[in-house]
Amino acid sequence: MSGIQLVSTHFPGAAKIVLVQDNLSTYTTASLYAAFPSAEARRFVECFEWHYTPKHGSWLDLAETELGVLSTRCLNRRVSDKKSLIKEIAAWEQNRNKHQTKADGQFTTADARIKLKRL
Structure with a gap:
C-alpha cells in the first residue's frame, strides 16, 4: 500500500499519519516532491510523520x-x-x-x- 493511498483513500480525514519504516528503503519529503506537483506533495508532507527504525537491530x-x-x-x-x-x-x-x-x-x-x- 502506498503512502498516497493512506492519505487519499484509507485515512482522508487524519491530521497525521505515522509511517514507521526501516532504513533499507528510506523515503523522504524530497521523493514526494519528485513524484507529485508541489501542492499535492506538500499536502502529503503535512500528513506524514516519519519514524525510522535503527539501522542495526531493528x-x-x-x-x-x-x-x-x-x-x-x-x-x-x-x-x-x-x-x-x-x-x-x-x-x-x-x-x-x-x-x-x-x-x-x-x-x-x-x-x-x-x-x-x-x-
Missing part, C-alpha cells in the same frame, strides 16, 4: 522474524475458517509467551565466520 526485523516463525510453525497448512485461525494463532501465542521465547538479535562477525565458513 525491532521491525524482530517482528518480521516472529511473523516468519508464526507462518512456518502455525500457518503452514490450510486453516478452514476464521474462527479456527484465531484459535490456532492464540494457542501459538500463548505457547510462545508461556515459554518466554525470546528473539536473539545478536549476530557478531565471529558468529558469521563460523556459520559461513563453508562459503
Whole structure:
C-alpha cells in the first residue's frame, strides 16, 4: 500500500499519519516532491510523520522474524475458517509467551565466520 493511498483513500480525514519504516528503503519529503506537483506533495508532507527504525537491530526485523516463525510453525497448512485461525494463532501465542521465547538479535562477525565458513 502506498503512502498516497493512506492519505487519499484509507485515512482522508487524519491530521497525521505515522509511517514507521526501516532504513533499507528510506523515503523522504524530497521523493514526494519528485513524484507529485508541489501542492499535492506538500499536502502529503503535512500528513506524514516519519519514524525510522535503527539501522542495526531493528525491532521491525524482530517482528518480521516472529511473523516468519508464526507462518512456518502455525500457518503452514490450510486453516478452514476464521474462527479456527484465531484459535490456532492464540494457542501459538500463548505457547510462545508461556515459554518466554525470546528473539536473539545478536549476530557478531565471529558468529558469521563460523556459520559461513563453508562459503
